[in-house]
Amino acid sequence: MARIVFDLDGTLIDSAPDIHGIANTVLAQEGLELISLEQTRDFIGNGAAIFVSRMRGARGIPDSEQARLLADFVARYDDAVHLTVIYPGVVAALETLKAEGHSLGICTNKPIRPCRSVLEHLKIDHLFDTMWGGDSLPVHKPDPAPLHAAFEALGEGPRLYVGDSDVDAETGERAGVPFLLFTLGYRKCAVDEMPHTVAFDDFAALPTLVRDLLVEAA
The missing domain is CATH 1.10.150.240 (Putative phosphatase; domain 2)
Structure with missing residues (x-):
């Protein structure tokens, strides 16, 4: 997995x-x-x-x-949680990925305390096996070190990274991992200007994309 x-x-x-x-x-x-x-x-x-x-x-x-x-x-x-919403389809996609045996993590440039705070407020923190914030290490994305640390904390298995921005695209490229680009987030440039393995605009598609990438890698 x-x-x-x-x-x-x-x-x-x-x-x-x-x-x-x-x-x-x-x-x-x-x-x-x-x-x-x-x-x-x-x-x-x-x-x-x-x-x-x-x-x-x-x-x-x-x-x-x-x-x-x-x-x-x-x-x-830490208290900036009350106007934040989960994108449509995210919870179902995460639950499907967990049910299929994948291990899930977070690697964000948000400081780790508000990261944990918002995930707890939204009641999705239990879906993640590890969380790394922008202050968890001396460096942050696009330096690949936090992403590598998150993968290491998850153990063994193929690696996939999911993000929305040019920062995430660069991080995935520097880490040498497949990058799945969510196109409806906070990106600052065109999709075709960002290095990515696949792009998607609906989280309902994510589990299938993951399955397809794993088959291709095998």
Whole structure:
């Protein structure tokens, strides 16, 4: 059976509304113009520090304020769960993959505490055998080290990685693993510009795609 690791934001869940809320709370405290939900989605992908850096850039906040604003942002992150939703078909796909004997993991650039918090809130944490956040190691995606760590924690078996973004595509390529691209997430470029093994826009198709890839690999 396979080891299947998933990205989180933009892949399994649409968390942008919650992240949008905490970002604008931080900006409002500074007396600055708020950012849009579209900007929020554009800023997501490289972890909390890069998100705050991009947010600062959009509002002309100097670099000297990075540490203070990042601390404020992260302090609010654990409770940013109430507007987040699971993409259609995700739960059924995960349950099917588990029932077929595959081991599942998470490798996200979201800090590990809010990662666990949102999965527990959505009641899908039990479906994953390992979770790795953007602060679990000294490096984060697109460095492949966290993805390798997630696979190692899952034991033996063919490796598959599922994500939605250019960061995920680069991570999968650098890790040398097949990458399944969910096309309705937070990607910032065209599908044909991203290295991927297969692309899909409906999680109902995922179990069949996994079966087909495993047959091809065999």
